[in-house]
Amino acid sequence: MKRTVYADNSATTKISPKALDAMMPYLTEEYGNPSSIYSKGREAKKAVEEARRKVAKAIGAETNEVYFTSGGSEADNWAIKGTARRLAKKGKKHIITTVFEHHAVLHTVSSLEKEGFEITYIKVSKDGYVDPEDVKNAIRDDTAIVSVMYANNEIGSIQPISEIGAICHKRGVLFHTDAVQALGNVEIDVKKQNIDMMSMSAHKVHGPKGVGALYCRKGIILQNLIDGGAQERSKRAGTENTAGIVGFGSAIEEICENIPERAKRISQMRDKLLANILKIDRVRLNGGMENRMPGNINVSFEGVEGESLLLWLDLNGICASSGSACTSGSLDPSHVLLAIGLPAEIAHGSLRISLGDYNTMEDVDYISEKIPEIITRLRAMSPLWERIVKGENK
Ligand SMILES: *Cc1c(COP(=O)(O)O)cnc(C)c1O
DSSP states (O other), rough: OOEEEEOOOTTOOOOOOOHHHHHHHTTTTTTEEEEEEEEHHHHHHHHHHHHHHHHHHHOOGGGEEEEEESSSSHHHHHHHHHHHHHHHHHTTOEEETTTTTTHHHHHHHHHHHTTTEEEEEEOTTTTTTTOOOHHHHHTTTTEEEOOOOSOOTTTOBBBOHHHHHHHHTTOOEEEEEEEETTTTTTTTTTTTTTTTTEEEEEGGGOSSSSSSSEEEOOTTOOOOOOOOSSSHHHSOOSSSOOHHHHHHHHHHHTTTTSSSHHHHHHHHHHHHHHHHHSSSSSEEOOOOOOTOTTEEEEETTOOOOHHHHHHHHHHTTEEEEESSSTTSOOOOOOOHHHHHHHHHHTTTTEEEEEEOOOOHHHHHHHHHHHHHHHHHHHHTOOOOHHHHHHHHHH
C-alpha cells in the first residue's frame, strides 16, 4: 500500500478539523452579510469580531489593530505600499528590506522602485541571519519603512526581530515583519517585540486558504490598498470572507495554545530526520541551527538535481519542496540559497522538508529510509556525480 507523507508544511498546511467545524455554519446556513443589520447579518458580524479577538490575543495586539485580508501576500503589499505611498508625500522615498524575503515583499518593493522609491537590500549571513547593525547603518532620514521577515520560508532561520524593531523605533522608522512562517511556531508579542505592522496567513497555521491579516499598531495611519465599501473600518473593502475568517480565528487560537510543546515535538522529529539525512555522502545543511523553525530542514545534495529528487519522492508518496514552491516551474535557483552564498549548481540540488503537527516519528523513519535510496539511484545515473567523484580521486 502506498503511503502519503506530507512534509511541505511551509508551503501550506492541512486544515485543522476544529477550524473546519467552526467554518461550516458560515458556509451553509449562516450566510448573512456581516454589514447587514438584520439578525443573520449581525450573527456573521459577531463571528468576524470574535475571530478578530482571537487573532489579536494570539499576538499580543488589541482587537482593533487587526485587519483581515485575503492572505499573507495582500498583507505584505498593504503594509509596504500603503506606508511607502503615504510617507512619500513627506519626502520619504527610501525602503529597507532584505535580500531573502518572500516574493510577496520582494516584488512589492520592486514595483515601488518603478514608482520612484529607492530600495536597500540588507544582506544575510551564510547561516541566513540579518545583523541588526546592518539595518541600523542602512537607515536614513528619508527611510519610510523597514521590512524584515520573522522567519525565512526556505531555510527556517528566525531573525532578531525585537532588536531590529528597537533600532527602527529609535530612529523613528516604521517596522514591518512578514511573520507568515513564524506564526504558531514561535511566541509572538507585537508590543514587546517593537513590531509596528505584521503580516499573517491562515493556511500556514492549519486554517483555510485565501485569508490572512495585517496587524497595524494603533496610531499608525494605514493607507488603503483596496478601495470600496466600508468593511474593516473603511480600511479594506470587500464583503468579509466570513467562513475563512472564522476558520483563521479558530486555527490561530488552537495553534497558539501550546507553542513550546508543539515546537518541542516537531523539532525532535526534525532533528532525528536531519541526523539521518546528514549521514549521506556530500550533503550540506542550509541555514543555521541556533535559531531555526522547529520543522524546517533544508539540505543540498551534490550531484543531484532537485526536481528529479522531488519526482522520486513523490513516487514514494512524500511531498516536499525544492527551494521554494513559488519558484518551481522556473529553473532559476532559489534567491534565498544564493543569498546565503551557495553556488548555483549546489542550490539546484536542494531539498526543503517542513514537518508539522500532523507528522509522526513513523513519517520520519519512512523519509529516512527513502531519501538515501533515491539519492543513490539518482547519483548512479548522473554524469555530474561521476565527475564530482573523479575530481575528488585525482
Ligand atoms: C506563504 C507565505 C506568504 C504568502 O502568504 P499567502 O497567504 O499564501 O498569500 C508570504 N510570506 C511568507 C514568508 C510565506 O511563507
